[in-house]
Amino acid sequence: MTSNTLTPITSPLLTHPSLMHGFFTREGGVSTGLYASLNGGLGSDDEVAHITENRARMAAHLHISPAHLLSLYQFHSAECVIVTDPWPIAARPRADAMATRIPGLALAIGTADCGPLLFADTEARVIGAAHAGWKGALGGVIESTLEAMEQLGAQRARINAVLGPTISQTNYEVGAEFREAFIARDENSTRFFTPLTDQGKCRFDLPGFIVGRLEAAKIGSIENLALCTYADEQRFFSFRRATHRGEADYGRLIAALTLSA
Numbered sequence: 001m002t003s004n005t006l007t008p009i010t011s012p013l014l015t016h017p018s019l020m021h022g023f024f025t026r027e028g029g030v031s032t033g034l035y036a037s038l039n040g041g042l043g044s045d046d047e048v049a050h051i052t053e054n055r056a057r058m059a060a061h062l063h064i065s066p067a068h069l070l071s072l073y074q075f076h077s078a079e080c081v082i083v084t085d086p087w088p089i090a091a092r093p094r095a096d097a098m099a100t101r102i103p104g105l106a107l108a109i110g111t112a113d114c115g116p117l118l119f120a121d122t123e124a125r126v127i128g129a130a131h132a133g134w135k136g137a138l139g140g141v142i143e144s145t146l147e148a149m150e151q152l153g154a155q156r157a158r159i160n161a162v163l164g165p166t167i168s169q170t171n172y173e174v175g176a177e178f179r180e181a182f183i184a185r186d187e188n189s190t191r192f193f194t195p196l197t198d199q200g201k202c203r204f205d206l207p208g209f210i211v212g213r214l215e216a217a218k219i220g221s222i223e224n225l226a227l228c229t230y231a232d233e234q235r236f237f238s239f240r241r242a243t244h245r246g247e248a249d250y251g252r253l254i255a256a257l258t259l260s261a
Helices: 048-061 134-138 140-151 177-185 187-192 206-216 239-245
Strands: 019-023 082-083 097-100 107-111 115-120 125-130 160-163 194-195 202-204 220-224 254-257
Touching: 019 048, 019 115, 019 206, 048 160, 048 254, 082 140, 097 107, 107 115, 107 125, 115 140, 115 206, 115 254, 125 134, 125 140, 125 254, 134 177, 134 206, 140 206, 160 206, 177 187, 177 202, 187 194, 187 206, 206 220
Parallel strands: 082 097, 160 220
Antiparallel strands: 019 254, 097 125, 107 254, 115 125, 115 160, 194 202
């Protein structure tokens, strides 16, 4: 990772005069080693100065103050908070999703295989962001985000949602007990599992499951960027890839969006 240029991925669904957004890749930062180079993960063991500089670069790209790039203490829940004011990093809420109608506050989600979701109702000027790993998606984080946005005046039929880089089914092997937990909650979940021959193991389609939940929520438009964090080491961090290699830690990707004033 030698490039000094940020290379965020954007979506036409979120390209609007009232919005700035980006699914930031790992390129364009100052971190080194396992974290090279645009690591935005507050929970990583990277040098604090590097994380701070990386996040400042992302904030500059979004035309906001670094203090307004707001992250959560994520713990794979369905909790969503409504944002009215910025908070210091040390006091960030325990939640996995956010919604706001306040201009100039960027909702930032950190991931490294889980699904980063960005939402917008540009007519109501309401935005949302969610960290959708399997636990959060199964537990209702998508629905919680939509409900919070509706409290702020959004209408589901107008909400656009984009799923950023997420581990693909090809690279997401799980055990039989994992599959059973899903089927117990929703028997229709069988369609997101492809069986393997090894002791009941399967491959799980996390992006497909997330999109399925979005479709069931009957929102306006959905885009899955269909980019695999595990497969594309040049652009993306991956928890599972790091685990398979026995690496001590891993960087986090940031997906963020903000309303213009």
